[in-house]
Every structure is written in structure tokens, then in C-alpha cells.
Amino acid sequence: MNLNITGHHVEVTPALRDYVTGKLDRVVRHYDHVTATQVTLSVEKLKQKAEVTVRVPGKDLFVESTDDDLYAAIDALVDKLDRQMVKYKEKQNDHTRDSIKHIES
Secondary structure (H helix, E strand, O other): OEEEEEEEOOOOOHHHHHHHHHHHHHHHHHOOOOOEEEEEEEEEOOEEEEEEEEEEOOEEEEEEEEEOOHHHHHHHHHHHHHHHHHHHHHHHHHHHHHHHHHHHO
């Protein structure tokens, strides 16, 4: 997985980079075919914002989260992304089963 972390009006420290990497490892556990991940961390006045785009074959999954604390925004972002990845994987498996059923008929 190619991981790119950038900051917009915020410095991406090694501790922050390690935190994001550790959290995103959970997503990779669900789906092995992730080709690239782009994470953008930003500060807009009093709100901390985290965005991620995950590239998987045939689709780009985008999630964003806003919170007063950047670490809380990252946690919420990972939870949302986790749900999307599970849903995407289930759809892929359902389509595969449907095509096998059609071939057997």
C-alpha cells in the first residue's frame, strides 16, 4: 500500500504520522487490494479536519471527518473508512458469487 500523508496549515510530525499509519493498518486488514492511500490533515480556524482517499481496483473511497481534536477526527475517519471498506468488500464478494451462479446454471 502506498501511503501519502500531507498537512494543510499543520505540520505532520513523526508521532502524528505513526498514529495515522497505525490506524490505517486496520483498514488494510479488511481488504488486501488497496493500491494507494492519500491522507490530508488540515486546520480551519477551530476545527481539525482529516480526509482520506483510498484507491482500490475499480473505485476510489473518500471519507472526511471534522472534530475539535485532530486525533479524534482521525479516529472517526478510520471508523467511517472501516465501514466503507467492509461494505465494498461484501459487494465485491456478492458480485463474484452471482457470476459463479450464472455460470453454473
